[in-house]
Amino acid sequence: MGLVRTEGVVLRTYPFSETSKIIHAFTLEHGPQSLMARGARRPKSKFSGVLETFTRLELIYYQKRSSSLHTLSEGSMIEYFSGLSEDLARFYAGSVCLEMIKRYVMPDEVSRPLYGELVNTLGMIDVARPEDCQYVLLGFLWRFMTLLGFKPDLNNCSMCGSVLSGPANLVTNEVAVGACCQRCADSHRKMGVYDKEIGRLIGILTDGQEVGHSSAGENIFPGIWAFTSNYIKYHLHQERLIVSLRTFLAYIGSTRGREE
Numbered sequence: 001m002g003l004v005r006t007e008g009v010v011l012r013t014y015p016f017s018e019t020s021k022i023i024h025a026f027t028l029e030h031g032p033q034s035l036m037a038r039g040a041r042r043p044k045s046k047f048s049g050v051l052e053t054f055t056r057l058e059l060i061y062y063q064k065r066s067s068s069l070h071t072l073s074e075g076s077m078i079e080y081f082s083g084l085s086e087d088l089a090r091f092y093a094g095s096v097c098l099e100m101i102k103r104y105v106m107p108d109e110v111s112r113p114l115y116g117e118l119v120n121t122l123g124m125i126d127v128a129r130p131e132d133c134q135y136v137l138l139g140f141l142w143r144f145m146t147l148l149g150f151k152p153d154l155n156n157c158s159m160c161g162s163v164l165s166g167p168a169n170l171v172t173n174e175v176a177v178g179a180c181c182q183r184c185a186d187s188h189r190k191m192g193v194y195d196k197e198i199g200r201l202i203g204i205l206t207d208g209q210e211v212g213h214s215s216a217g218e219n220i221f222p223g224i225w226a227f228t229s230n231y232i233k234y235h236l237h238q239e240r241l242i243v244s245l246r247t248f249l250a251y252i253g254s255t256r257g258r259e260e
Helices: 088-104 112-127 130-147 182-186 196-206 218-235 243-259
Strands: 002-015 021-027 031-037 055-063 069-080 169-172 177-180 190-193
Touching: 002 069, 002 088, 002 112, 021 055, 021 112, 031 055, 088 112, 088 130, 088 243, 112 130, 130 196, 130 218, 130 243, 169 182, 169 218, 177 182, 177 218, 196 218, 218 243
Parallel strands: 031 069
Antiparallel strands: 002 021, 002 055, 021 031, 055 069, 169 177, 169 190
C-alpha cells in the first residue's frame, strides 16, 4: 500500500457498517476514488462533521493495489459550501454537478481542469441568488461536455456538415442533436427554429464567461434547457436525463409558474 495525499470534493457518502462509512470523492490528482472511513460513524470520530457532501477536503489515504476501495487515514476540511444546503435551488444545482462527475468520470481518471471547474462552480452556486442558479449550472454543463470532448458546433449542420448562413433548426433524433440546415431539418423531427441567441449564450457559457439576467432574458431558457438536455442525452447515450437534473428542471419550472 502507498500513502497518498491529495485534495478532493466529497461526491457521496453512505454507511458501510455500524461504525464505518464509504466516501466517494473526486480528487485533484487521482480522479474519482472510493475510500473507507473506519470509525467515521462513531460519536467521537476524528471524521465527525468533516466527511459531508459538498465538502472540499485535504485527504490522506492508503492506496491498495489489489482493490479499488482504499483506506482513509485523515481528512481535514479546506472548504464547505454551506449555502448549497440552505436553499433548494442551490442544493439541486450542486447535486447535478456532483452526479455528472459520479456518472461520467471513470475511477482514477485524472482531470485537473474538470476538478477546477467543479470547485469553481460549487463556489459560485454557494453564493448565488436562487434565481441565478440555472445560469451557473448551464455554464458548468456546457464546459463539462466540452472537457469530455463534446464541444458544440452551432456554425455547421450537425447532419450534412454544411455551413449555416442563416436561421437554422434545432433537431433531436437518433442521428444527431444540434443545429441543422433547412434541408436536413425538413426530413427529420425538429425542436423548432434555431434562435441565434441560444447559440450566442452557449458560446459564452462554453468559454467560461458568466451569464446573468443582463445577458439573457427569461424567455430564452425553456429553449436552451431543452437543447442542453437533449444534447447531453444524445452524446452521453442516455435514454433519460440523470435524476438530479430532472429534479432541478422540475423545480425551476414550478418556481417560474408561481412567478407568472
